[in-house]
Amino acid sequence: MFYLIKNTQLWFTIIGVSLILLGAIISLYYYINQIRSDINRFILAVKTRDHTLNFKNKATRGSFPELYESFNDILQVHKQIRLEQEAMFELIKTILEQVPVGVIVMNNATEKQQEEIAFFNQAASNLLGVPAYKYWHRLKQHLPVFATEIEQILTGGKRFLELKIQDKLIQLSTEVIPLNLYGNNYTIVSFQNIKDEIEQKETEAWNRLIGVISHEILNSITPISSLSDTINKMVTDKKNLTEEEMDDLKTALQTIRRRSSGLLDFVKDYRLIAELPTPNLQSHTIGEILKHIKVLMQPFAKVKNVVLDVEQTSSKITIQLDLKLIEQVLINLITNSIYAVENRELPHINVNYRLENTKLYIDVNDNGKGIDANDLEKIFVPFYTTRKNGSGIGLTISRNIMKMHRGSIEVVSTPHEGTTFSLVFNYV
Incomplete structure (x- = not known):
């Protein structure tokens, strides 16, 4: 071109x-x-x-x-x-509809007064006795106590609630989890009724306790009743007793006194479990605690020909506790270990501590006869003991003391090899 x-x-x-x-x-x-x-x-x-x-x-x-x-x-x-x-999504939704746990998911993108409920499963509807509401304020109008409790932990956390739904008291274990997905804020509320589980556990605990108490009482009452009946027959229609009958009468009365005293001691032990003093929490170093225990228990271990090693007595790690009560717990555990290593070759007990994450452990380890798996579930039951002449309250008291310190006792045992009891404290 x-x-x-x-x-x-x-x-x-x-x-x-x-x-x-x-x-x-x-x-x-x-x-x-x-x-x-x-x-x-x-x-x-x-x-x-x-x-x-x-x-x-x-x-x-x-x-x-x-x-x-x-x-x-x-x-x-x-x-x-x-x-x-x-x-x-449909699979997860179907699963959530089938589980016996109530689940409510709130979409926090809407206004506070008009928060939309993105998911409301059937279990939540059944537990709360309400329809699957679309908006949170509607649920709050129907169940103000539940909604108020949930709003207090909207940033996340757990709470135990007691609600009266249709004249029926339910106990809910509730957890709130905040979640952010693709710029949208959601709140997941999950809850389940644990009333039946609590009642079942309480019933099991009471049955075990009643079984032990009734066994101890019967052991004392049966000979008392029998001897009382024998004495009654001996003195009925008699104005004078022979020397032999007097000796039998004295023996019977002494036996009644001894069994009555044993029954009284049993009741005192029971009161001791139920009336532990409130801990007086003060700052103490682990080294201080271990040093005291070493001084207290070394003589007893030496008499029993047991090697007792208490390590790291110079540790400066500090924790809040009641020294007297924790010493009592450690004395109980070490005493049990001393009896556990009886008749063992080279009996040995080691006391130490360790830190794992946010937990502090004080371990009492022995090379004794160990604990059978069947007995592990029973050793903390009041008055249950496998040791001859044992009271059966030491571990119960020890566990209660640790609970009062917001801690716990853990036990790991291998029969015929040894046992480790651990005092577990929260350490931040």
């Missing part, structure tokens, strides 16, 4: 070439515009998750078959991902 205009005067040719060039430019414009339109349609389909769009015709007859095939593949993959997500 440039050449014809500059070097010739072939005007008809110039006009014809100009028209062809103009037509090519217009055609190219519409062609590019169409591709741009297809790309926009593809992007819009991805954004709106529209999986009905396809480019099969253009993939077979268009100028860029690979491009349109890629469009189709991407849309199919996107569709597959969406279907998998929906299937997983």
